[in-house]
Amino acid sequence: xxxxxxxxxxxxxxxxxxxxxxxxxxxxxxxxxxxxxxxxxxxxxxxxxxxxxxxxxxxxxxxxxxxxxxxxxxxxxxxxxxxxxxxxxxxxxxxxxxxxxxxxxxxxxxxxxxxxxxxxxxxx
Amino acid sequence: xxxxxxxxxxxxxxxxxxxxxxxxxxxxxxxxxxxxxxxxxxxxxxxxxxxxxxxxxxxxxxxxxxxxxxxxxxxxxxxxxxxxxxxxxxxxxxxxxxxxxxxxxxxxxxxxxxxxxxxxxxxx
Numbered sequence: 487x488x489x490x491x492x493x494x495x496x497x498x499x500x501x502x503x504x505x506x507x508x509x510x511x512x513x514x515x516x517x518x519x520x521x522x523x524x525x526x527x528x529x530x531x532x533x534x535x536x537x538x539x540x541x542x543x544x545x546x547x548x549x550x551x552x553x554x555x556x557x558x559x560x561x562x563x564x565x566x567x568x569x570x571x572x573x574x575x576x577x578x579x580x581x582x583x584x585x586x587x588x589x590x591x592x593x594x595x596x597x598x599x600x601x602x603x604x605x606x607x608x609x610x
Numbered sequence: 611x612x613x614x615x616x617x618x619x620x621x622x623x624x625x626x627x628x629x630x631x632x633x634x635x636x637x638x639x640x641x642x643x644x645x646x647x648x649x650x651x652x653x654x655x656x657x658x659x660x661x662x663x664x665x666x667x668x669x670x671x672x673x674x675x676x677x678x679x680x681x682x683x684x685x686x687x688x689x690x691x692x693x694x695x696x697x698x699x700x701x702x703x704x705x706x707x708x709x710x711x712x713x714x715x716x717x718x719x720x721x722x723x724x725x726x727x728x729x730x731x732x733x734x
Contacts, residue, residue: 536722598660
């Protein structure tokens with residue numbers, strides 16, 4: 487099952503740019519797309535993740551797993567983001583043990599969302 | 611397709627309670643669960659949505675739709691949360707037009723995540 491690393495390309499992270507390609511989110515996406523993606527991970531740029539006050543934002547999701555959203559990411563975090571995506575991809579449910587999480591993912595969680603469940607009535 | 615309204619039961623929203631049932635998230639979940647859910651919407655309590663500094667938090671998701679996470683919700687917002695969930699459930703993709711969104715959902719977005727896509731290699 488493919489893990490998707492969404493990278494918000496529109497995040498301004500408090501900066502002002504006339505050129506959209508210079509936005510922190512766009513630069514982070516370009517940096518991540520230029521690096522070798524971990525096995526089973528695809529990097530996808532999006533407009534936008536609606537975490538505008540907490541950008542630059544990224545999200546990890548895969549069918550059947552918890553989805554995670556992280557904010558306040560910078561270019562310096564690119565290697566950790568890919569390492570964190572690899573750890574996520576290696577889990578069956580998206581839950582990486584706390585001690586094995588990259589530091590920025592421990593600190594900068596914006597939200598997580600459970601995987602889709604069976605409808606309650608169908609589970610009865 | 612069932613829409614799930616996740617309600618974080620562990621959100622403290624800056625309050626201190628010895629009794630977990632008194633947490634703002636637990637009270638919001640109890641209030642929402644006691645109200646009539648819109649058609650096609652199930653209310654599910656979770657521990658936790660990892661939006662701890664921005665609670666109380668709720669999330670809306672459904673297969674094939676964008677997922678939305680909202681923060682800083684209070685008991686007073688319960689009717690709007692259900693109205694917003696109904697509007698979300700009525701869309702094919704989770705994208706409720708801006709003018710039709712309940713006010714708190716316009717103001718209090720924490721993040722949104724795209725629906726699952728075909729893997730890029732499979733789409734080629």
